[in-house]
Each structure stands twice: as C-alpha cells, then as structure tokens.
Amino acid sequence: xxxxxxxxxxxxxxxxxxxxxxxxxxxxxxxxxxxxxxxxxxxxxxxxxxxxxxxxxxxxxxxxxxxxxxxxxxxxxxxxxxxxxxxxxxxxxxxxxxxxxxxxxxxxxxxxxxxxxxxxxxxxxxxxxxxxxxxxxxxxxxxxxxxxxxxxxxxxxxxxxxxxxxxxxxxxxxxxxxxxxxxxxxxxxxxxxxxxxxxxxxxxxxxxxxxxxxxxxx
Numbered sequence: 001x002x003x004x005x006x007x008x009x010x011x012x013x014x015x016x017x018x019x020x021x022x023x024x025x026x027x028x029x030x031x032x033x034x035x036x037x038x039x040x041x042x043x044x045x046x047x048x049x050x051x052x053x054x055x056x057x058x059x060x061x062x063x064x065x066x067x068x069x070x071x072x073x074x075x076x077x078x079x080x081x082x083x084x085x086x087x088x089x090x091x092x093x094x095x096x097x098x099x100x101x102x103x104x105x106x107x108x109x110x111x112x113x114x115x116x117x118x119x120x121x122x123x124x125x126x127x128x129x130x131x132x133x134x135x136x137x138x139x140x141x142x143x144x145x146x147x148x149x150x151x152x153x154x155x156x157x158x159x160x161x162x163x164x165x166x167x168x169x170x171x172x173x174x175x176x177x178x179x180x181x182x183x184x185x186x187x188x189x190x191x192x193x194x195x196x197x198x199x200x201x202x203x204x205x206x207x208x209x210x211x212x213x214x215x216x217x218x
Contacts, residue, residue: 023104023106024104024106025065025066025097025099025100026065026066026097026099026106029097030106030107033095033096033097033107034107036095037094037095037128040091040092040093040094041093041094041128041129041130044086044089044091044093046086046093046129046131046134046140047086047087047088047089047138047140048138048139048140048141049086049087049088049140049141049143050084050085050086050087050093050140050141050142050143050163051084051085051086051087051142051143051144052082052083052084052085052121052122052125052142052143052144052148053083053085053144053145053148054080054081054082054083054098054147055080055081055083055095056068056070056073056075056078056079056080056081057078057079057081058075058077058078059077059078059079060077064079066079066080066097066098066099066100067079068080068098079097079098080097080098081095081096081097081098082095082096082097082098082121082122082125083095084122084125084126084129084142087143093125093129094125094128094129096121096124096125098121100117101117105120107124107128108120108124109123109124109127109128111127112124112127115156116174118147118148118153119148119150119152119153119156121148122142122144122148122153122157123153123156123157123160126157126160126161126163127161131161131163132160132161132162139164140161140162140163140164141163141164141165141166142157142163142164142165143165143166143167144165144166144167145167145168146167146168146169146170146173146217148167149165149166149167149168149169149173149218150169150170150173150174150175150176151169151173151174151175151176151200151203151205151207152173152174152175153165153174154205155175155203155205158204166218167218168216168217168218169207169217169218170217171217175205176207176217177198177207180196180198181196181198181207181209181217182196183195183196183209183210183211183215184209184211184214184215189211190211190215191211192211192212192213193210193211194210194211195208195209195210195211196208196209196210197209
C-alpha cells in the first residue's frame, strides 16, 4: 500500500486511544490482551504438559515503548510476549507483553508483586488460569528455559499450585548453590559426561550440572 494509506490505518488502529493508567506501557494492547486471555480460558481445558517461554514480533519503531533489543535473535528489535502454552495441542493459554521490570504490575495478582520479573510472569500466568485453586487431581508439569527457571520458582510452583517443573538454570538464580555446583570452575576442563547432583530433601529439589560441550545446569 502507499504511505498515505498506511498512515491512515496506523492512525486509526489502536484498541485504546486514552491512557487509563499512565504507568502501563502497553495500554493500547491491554484490552486485546485481556480479551484474548479470557477467551482462551473459556475455550481450553488446561492439560498436564505445559511450557512457558517468550515469543516475539519484529518491531523497529522507536515510538514503541516496549520494544526490546536482543542481538542473539534473528530479528534484533522486537516486542516480546510471555507465553504459557499446552505442549500437546500447542494452544496458547495465556500471554502478556514484556515491559521490563513492570513496576506498575498491571494485570499482575497482588500477591505476586514482590517476585522478580520472570518469576512473576510465570506465577501470574498460573494464577490467571486459576491453576492454584482448581482442585484438579491432574499432575501438571511446566518446562522452561534458563530465562525463567530457578530453585525458588520450582518450590513456589509446587507449593502454591501443585505444579512440578524442570528447566535449565543460570548460576546466578535464587536458590542455586554455586559452592556445591561449581563444575567447570577453576583450571582444566572436565571430561564430557562429568556431572554433579545436589538434592534438597526438605524442599524436594534436585539440581544437576553436567559437562557437554560446555556446562549445562538444570
């Protein structure tokens, strides 16, 4: 289309033109996000195998307040979404837009505001879907990567919602014992297949490191 036509559409295509909350960077998408999440909650029964990850939409506009830059992605500039999905039927169950630290906590359950950004995103998806109070006997499990998973989150998911979780983890995450799990630290590279395991019997958490081409922690 020509530029003028694009400008006409861009000028009109905003779900929200007024700012109900000036701390919500995503106010123009908030109604659409809430409508989507409400519709998926009505349409799908949440299964036992879940995944939590981010998805992105390319965006180079400097006017976008939630645009992110990530040099590791094919599309360097993009808007990131937190996504909870069903690992069997591939449906999106809940989504929200990444706003950085999201100090305003728009759309976040009040009991979760003290958590870190990524832990808050995972737990809020669980609470929004009502998994913490559905009373189901279904044993649920969430798989995550190292942007989200940490021992503290694993305990929260199990104790607050009865959900088990696995995932790779970064060494600076809360609850990770860097003294006991120090594979690859120091001189010399361990042989491939070398591993360490630490179990916390009170919290019922298993932390593992093993040597592949580099150290993998989960």
